[in-house]
Amino acid sequence: AQSVTQPDIHITVSEGASLELRCNYSYGATPYLFWYVQSPGQGLQLLLKYFSGDTLVQGIKGFEAEFKRSQSSFNLRKPSVHWSDAAEYFCAVVRSNSGGSNYKLTFGKGTLLTVNP
């Protein structure tokens, strides 16, 4: 069964500092990969996704993520964090050969980001 590990439960950074949130997955083949963000009291918003092609993907709000097949990782990065980035971040995977009725995302436990002024 596929699984997603986000090793950092809580990260605190200063505003303007760089950020990297880690995500590792366990799956026999290349999955589709996603990062979602959840602001307090809000729903899940897609930041970016990887299906195939260029392993460095750009997302909204200045985020990017790099897929590294050899490390089974899909880490999220941002060069300069803003106070509004404080939220919980979820990595998610789905089997790339799935679709339609068996298209089921598996989420990591999330990383809570605190941004200090």
Place this chain on the structure above:
Amino acid sequence: EPEVTQTPSHQVTQMGQEVILRCVPISNHLYFYWYRQILGQKVEFLVSFYNNEISEKSEIFDDQFSVERPDGSNFTLKIRSTKLEDSAMYFCASNRGVGELFFGEGSRLTVL
């Protein structure tokens, strides 16, 4: 931009009561999903729905749960007799079968 909408945003109920959570998926999407997030835990898959029937359900989705698409726009999750451990945020999502899931803002259920 089209979005998934959910009502209510927050519901408080007594243990043993029935609860219906409502969702309006994006209009041209065909696949609908419910996910659940217990406070402090990961988002978990509950059920997927296509062509007016359940496609797949998790072990969490027991006989107390049911889903329905009563008309052309709504997609509902019913919990027949709520338990304390049903307290969670429930997310509805939809897509066209591949690609990202589009999530609603969630319905927070509190069972007392």
